[in-house]
Amino acid sequence: MEDGIAALPEPPYYAVIFTSLRHETRDGDGYEETAQRMFELAAEQPGCLGIETAREGVGITVGYFVDESAIRSWKEHAEHVTAQERGRAEWYDHYAVRVAKVERAYEFRRGARRAAG
């Protein structure tokens, strides 16, 4: 994860794909701090395998979890629930969450043999 790409075990595991569009970009609305905090907090959750994020107009964050139970626990985490509520009330115009089971994966690294997957 050091370079922004999660280092994950062999599949299967779960991915939560969170794609979002901000309501408006405004300093001081608490969004950046909360987004950063949620990124760090998610990464610390039991069963979280890694997390990747990028925003360029649309934001895409993918969290990887060992199973559905770990996803549910994170969704119900008190601080995360508060952030979700503020997200709907203040920050987002539109978002979509897709929960998916990763069945296979492969990787390329410059100068390395291609990792299995």
Next chain:
Amino acid sequence: MEDGIAALPEPPYYAVIFTSLRHETRDGDGYEETAQRMFELAAEQPGCLGIETAREGVGITVGYFVDESAIRSWKEHAEHVTAQERGRAEWYDHYAVRVAKVERAYEFRRGARRAAG
């Protein structure tokens, strides 16, 4: 997809999560043109349901497909194969591809009732 978030049917369907780190950012290396072309070409493929992309240091592109066969056809598309080869030779230091089956999804839109999923 008008706002960058793919409008998708009810699950199940497949997601291909492509997370990448550029080798270096350099104008005139053909990356931006090819990335844009691949985005448009992927969206046109039979069985492609939508595509989302953002780059902010790391790039995350998620393509949604009806099934594994549609994913394979896109992976083997001649122009895409050439782009993949240039990606490994010139553009990327590191990338990961995760192929996942979307099992459930939900959405929020400001001012709308929450869509089913």
